[in-house]
Amino acid sequence: MDFAFTDEQLAFREQVLKFSQNEIAPLSEEFDEKGEFCWEAWKKMGEFGLLGLHFPEEYGGANADVVTSCMAAEALAEGGADGGLTLSWGAHTFLCADTIFVHGTPEQKEKYVSKLASGEWVGCMALTEPNAGSDAASVATTAVKKGDRYVLNGSKMFITNGPIADVCVVYASTDKEKRHMGISAFIVEKDYKGFGVSKTLKKMGVKTSTTAELYFDDCEVPEENVLGEIGNGFPMALQTLEWDRSALLAPFVGGMEFVLKQCSQYAKDREQFGRPIAQFQAIQQKLADIKCFVEAARLLVYKVAWNKDQGSALNHMEAAVAKLYVGDWGMPMISEAVQIHGGYGYMHEYPVERVFRDTKLAQIGGGTSEIQRMIISRLLLS
Amino acid sequence: MDYSLNDEQLTLQESFRKFCDKEIKPNADRLDKADHAEADKILRQNMKKLAEFGYTGMFHEEKYGGTAKDLITRCVAQEELAKVCAASYLSVGVSLGLCGLFIAHFGTDEQKKKYLPKLISTDMIGAFGLTEPEAGSDVMNIQTTAEKKGDRYILNGSKTYIINGPIADVAIIMAVTGKPEEKGGNVSSFIVEKGMKGFSAGEHLDTMGHRGAPTSELFFNDCEVPAENLLGVENQGFIQAMTTLEYGRIGIAMLALGISVACMEESINYAKERQQFGKPIGKFQMVGFKLSDMKVLIDVSRLLAYKAAWLKEKNDPEAATMASIAKLTATEASTKISGWAVQIHGGYGCMTKYPVERLYRDAKPGEIGEGTSDIHRILIARDVLAKY
Numbered sequence: 001m002d003f004a005f006t007d008e009q010l011a012f013r014e015q016v017l018k019f020s021q022n023e024i025a026p027l028s029e030e031f032d033e034k035g036e037f038c039w040e041a042w043k044k045m046g047e048f049g050l051l052g053l054h055f056p057e058e059y060g061g062a063n064a065d066v067v068t069s070c071m072a073a074e075a076l077a078e079g080g081a082d083g084g085l086t087l088s089w090g091a092h093t094f095l096c097a098d099t100i101f102v103h104g105t106p107e108q109k110e111k112y113v114s115k116l117a118s119g120e121w122v123g124c125m126a127l128t129e130p131n132a133g134s135d136a137a138s139v140a141t142t143a144v145k146k147g148d149r150y151v152l153n154g155s156k157m158f159i160t161n162g163p164i165a166d167v168c169v170v171y172a173s174t175d176k177e178k179r180h181m182g183i184s185a186f187i188v189e190k191d192y193k194g195f196g197v198s199k200t201l202k203k204m205g206v207k208t209s210t211t212a213e214l215y216f217d218d219c220e221v222p223e224e225n226v227l228g229e230i231g232n233g234f235p236m237a238l239q240t241l242e243w244d245r246s247a248l249l250a251p252f253v254g255g256m257e258f259v260l261k262q263c264s265q266y267a268k269d270r271e272q273f274g275r276p277i278a279q280f281q282a283i284q285q286k287l288a289d290i291k292c293f294v295e296a297a298r299l300l301v302y303k304v305a306w307n308k309d310q311g312s313a314l315n316h317m318e319a320a321v322a323k324l325y326v327g328d329w330g331m332p333m334i335s336e337a338v339q340i341h342g343g344y345g346y347m348h349e350y351p352v353e354r355v356f357r358d359t360k361l362a363q364i365g366g367g368t369s370e371i372q373r374m375i376i377s378r379l380l381l382s
Numbered sequence: 383m384d385y386s387l388n389d390e391q392l393t394l395q396e397s398f399r400k401f402c403d404k405e406i407k408p409n410a411d412r413l414d415k416a417d418h419a420e421a422d423k424i425l426r427q428n429m430k431k432l433a434e435f436g437y438t439g440m441f442h443e444e445k446y447g448g449t450a451k452d453l454i455t456r457c458v459a460q461e462e463l464a465k466v467c468a469a470s471y472l473s474v475g476v477s478l479g480l481c482g483l484f485i486a487h488f489g490t491d492e493q494k495k496k497y498l499p500k501l502i503s504t505d506m507i508g509a510f511g512l513t514e515p516e517a518g519s520d521v522m523n524i525q526t527t528a529e530k531k532g533d534r535y536i537l538n539g540s541k542t543y544i545i546n547g548p549i550a551d552v553a554i555i556m557a558v559t560g561k562p563e564e565k566g567g568n569v570s571s572f573i574v575e576k577g578m579k580g581f582s583a584g585e586h587l588d589t590m591g592h593r594g595a596p597t598s599e600l601f602f603n604d605c606e607v608p609a610e611n612l613l614g615v616e617n618q619g620f621i622q623a624m625t626t627l628e629y630g631r632i633g634i635a636m637l638a639l640g641i642s643v644a645c646m647e648e649s650i651n652y653a654k655e656r657q658q659f660g661k662p663i664g665k666f667q668m669v670g671f672k673l674s675d676m677k678v679l680i681d682v683s684r685l686l687a688y689k690a691a692w693l694k695e696k697n698d699p700e701a702a703t704m705a706s707i708a709k710l711t712a713t714e715a716s717t718k719i720s721g722w723a724v725q726i727h728g729g730y731g732c733m734t735k736y737p738v739e740r741l742y743r744d745a746k747p748g749e750i751g752e753g754t755s756d757i758h759r760i761l762i763a764r765d766v767l768a769k770y
Contacts, residue, residue: 001454002384003692067383264770281756284763291766292686292707299685303385317677325678370667376677377670380650381662 003299005071013071019048020079028082028208032354035207037164041085042119050076051093052117055101059109060117066305070250074298077254080351083358084208086251087365091160091209092116094243096123099169100187103228103236108187112167124161126170126214127237129154134371137180137234141216143172148223150174150186152216155198158365162212163200166190170216171233183233187225194219205357238314244366245319246304249326252362253297256330259337259355260290266341277340286336293333297326317379324372327363334359391458398435399462405431407466413594414469414740418586421469421594422549428470429477429504437463438502441478442486446498453629453691457636461684464640465647468744469594471640475633476545476595477501481508484554484571484626488614493573497552509550511541511574511600512623519757522565522620526602528557528572533609535559535572537580537602543751547583547598551576555602560617569619573611580605591743624702628694630752631705635687638709638716638748642683645716645723645741646676652727663726672722679719683712703765710758713748720745 005013023044031038045051054069055061064072076086097116100108100123115121132138141154152172162168168188175182188195198215228236264287267278277283300322307315337352338345345352363369387395406428413424432438440456442448451459464471482501485493500506517523526539537557544553553574560568574581584599614622650673653664663669686708693701720742724731731738749755 001387001688001692003689004383006383260766261770264766268767278763278767281760284767285759287766288710288759288762291762292711295689295704295707296682296686296711299689300681302383303685306383306385318681320674321678321681324674325682329678370671373671373674374667376674377664377667380646380673380677381654381664381670 005067009068009071012068013075016048016050016072016075017079019044020076020081024076024085025080028080028085029351029354031208032082032084033348035202037088037210038085038208041081041208042088042122045085045089046119050089051119052097052113053093055097055113055117059101059113066247066308067302069247070301070305073247073250074254074257074301077251078257079254080258081251082206082208082354083251083255083361084206087206087248087361088161088209090243090248090251091125092123094247095125095240096161096165096167096169098243099125099185099236099240100167100227102239103185104187105224107224108227112187116167121166122161122164123167123169124159124165125240126156126159126162126168128157128159130157130213133157134368136237137183139171139173139183141170141172142176143174143184143186143221145174145223150221150223150226152186152188152194152219152221154216156214156216158201159212159214160209162214163197163210168195168214169227171237172216174230178231180234181231183237184230185227185233185236186221187227188216188219188221192219192221204360205354206361207357241366242304242308242314242319245323246301246308248366249297249301249322249362250305252326252330252359253294253301255355255358256290256294256297256333259334259352260287260294262350262352263287263290263337263340266344270342283340286340290333290337293329297322297330300325316375320367320372320375323362323367324369324376327372328369330359330362387454387458391455394455395458395462398437398459401431401435402462402466405435406463406470410467410469410594411737411740413467415593415734418548418596422596425470425473425594425596426504426549428467429474429507432463432470432474433502433504438474438478438504441482442498442502446486446494447502448498453632453695454688457632457687457691460633460636461640461643464637465644466640467594468637468641468741469592471637472592472595473507473546474504475630475637476510477504477508477550479633480510480626480630481546481550481552481554483629484510484613484622485573487626488571488618488622489573493613497573501552506551507546507549509544509546509553509600511544511547511553511555513541513543515540515542519754521623522569524556524558524569526555526557528559528570528607530559530609535607535609535612537572537574537605537607539602541600541602543587543597544583544600545595545597547600548586548596550583553600554613555600556619556623557602564617566620567617569623570616571613571619571622572607573613574602574605574607578605578607589747591740591745591747593743627752628690628702628705631709632687632690632694634748634752635683635690635705635708635712638712638745639680639683639687641741641745641748642676642680642712642716642719645719645738645745646673646680648736648738648741649673649676649723649726652730669726672726676719676722679715683708683715686711703762706753706758706761709752710755710762713745714755716745716748
């Protein structure tokens with residue numbers, strides 16, 4: 001048992017933290033207010049090397065392991081980057097680019113991964129549909145083979161990066177009768193005929209990531225853009241969702257560390273009844289509980305990351321535990337953080353207000369808390 | 383970074399689990415329900431068996447008869463014992479940990495030679511006396527005094543909630559030696575032996591949980607303690623206590639974790655067998671989801687306790703706060719988990735025949751002993767306000 005990070009990892013973490021504090025945090029505030037994607041922050045992340053961090057050097061990456069990727073994500077949020085930016089990053093890097101990298105043919109990787117890793121292209125992943133949320137296997141979007149192409153019809157919902165993506169990994173049914181074993185994955189490019197954004201969605205939080213409903217209206221996809229094997233889409237999607245339950249959780253840990261700092265400083269500065277509110281036990285209790293949460297969440301997230309780095313088989317239990325804890329135990333903590341700030345915490349001007357809105361997603365995206373509980377209880381009872 | 387246990391730890395986990403299931407678990411219910419005299423007898427038998435297995439030796443150096451295992455290895459074993467019998471766990475923990483470690487850390491070589499081998503063999507049983515009727519969370523308010531007279535100290539006062547009090551052969555006692563106004567810097571620790579003039583233990587106190595761990599008051603009535611029984615130097619008692627209690631906090635976190643794991647295992651088995659509305663109740667989300675929340679809090683508790691142990695092993699200054707975090711989180715988790723376990727068992731869960739009834743009572747004191755949850759929140763908040 002060893003919980004230590006290497007000196008190299010710690011040095012890198014420090015660099016990302018500084019980068020986030022100096023370059024990203026000032027933009028986060030502004031763009032959250034506007035509810036817009038921030039290309040400037042995105043480009044800076046590309047230049048810093050964060051968008052392709054874990055890919056091999058030949059694809060323009062730094063060959064970082066999962067633990068280091070988590071550290072980068074954590075440090076970004078701890079430095080003040082908003083949950084929208086880190087979500088866009090996660091959807092782009094892990095849910096889209098990594099899926100192509102892991103399952104793609106050499107030609108697909110050559111064509112897409114480098115451009116995604118550099119940030120030249122933006123990626124997204126489309127699984128969820130208007131009527132297929134938690135019941136992900138019930139996707140209604142169809143892909144029918146016609147000659148040397150597949151014709152896609154249907155729509156996808158809540159797609160992060162949807163409005164700005166150049167490349168989209170889409171899951172569609174190629175054999176309805178086989179249900180989840182009849183789902184296949186396709187790489188769809190922005191310009192393909194019959195593919196587009198039907199609606200850009202407005203959200204409660206993570207506002208700097210853009211979200212869309214996508215339509216596929218006799219969208220023609222060349223046969224060579226089938227990703228992985230026909231009928232193997234669902235296991236691929238689950239594998240991808242593992243990232244949702246590891247590296248994509250790291251920003252919530254960093255975000256809460258950022259919040260704890262805000263709370264501690266506010267509690268020391270803010271005076272009521274003639275003394276700093278930090279001296280009241282009611283405030284101390286909240287600070288202590290937030291601290292306990294941060295430490296526990298960090299251990300869970302890095303455990304998943306470390307296991308991924310060992311090349312172990314997917315541990316659905318561990319990932320679900322981490323995801324559930326971060327979401328369901330994190331939400332009350334960010335609520336307490338707002339509470340410490342009182343009226344000010346309810347104002348846009350204070351970052352806890354943004355983090356509160358951003359955190360709600362942890363209970364929903366990448367599999368709701370209820371789905372995580374279903375996974376855990378099923379595994380416990382089997 | 384390495385989140386795995388090593389081969390030695392895995393081997394120990396397996397063999398000690400088997401030992402506990404065979405030797406300790408079958409007596410846990412009787413230890414809980416027997417009268418004090420019989421309970422003490424069962425406890426002593428359990429302690430002997432644990433000594434023979436080598437559990438008690440893990441806490442101490444080889445030259446005093448121990449095997450000096452690292453803290454993570456100890457945690458691995460502690461979880462197994464805590465799972466089957468909280469009372470035995472606590473009694474052994476107090477004897478070898480709070481009492482034994484105090485002597486190991488601050489005693490002279492002679493004191494160590496005199497007490498540690500016998501504590502390890504359980505021929506001697508140790509206790510630790512800090513809490514008093516008027517000094518619980520406010521530990522610096524202790525009133526027991528030790529006045530030096532010639533080659534001895536004269537102790538006067540009383541201690542309460544002392545685990546192993548009724549059966550202890552040796553006790554570490556904290557008493558005021560300095561000026562009353564120098565709170566925190568006026569306390570010393572003494573080794574007091576059974577039979578010393580003026581020292582006596584009260585009757586067994588009836589407790590809610592871990593009923594098999596004998597608990598009593600201790601009385602000092604012009605109790606004469608030889609001057610060489612002072613541990614370390616005068617007026618260092620609180621600093622000594624604080625460093626030793628970090629081990630105690632990790633120990634209580636592991637106790638709570640063991641209780642939680644036992645609750646989850648009982649609940650899983652029950653949820654699979656118990657049929658209502660034509661199917662096993664585990665298939666109902668309200669039951670299944672309680673199980674999943676148990677699992678989450680168990681994983682969290684274990685990781686935090688291991689992290690605290692790992693830091694403490696390295697003598698990292700962060701260990702103190704992490705021990706508080708682990709203790710607070712694991713004990714509050716185990717009261718929640720044991721409550722859910724009773725709920726899943728329904729009416730049966732309220733019957734003393736089912737282990738979850740005992741586990742429910744065993745869990746609660748975790749939030750109180752070794753610093754209440756409230757005290758730990760204050761300590762953690764203090765650390766946050768200093769560092770953030």
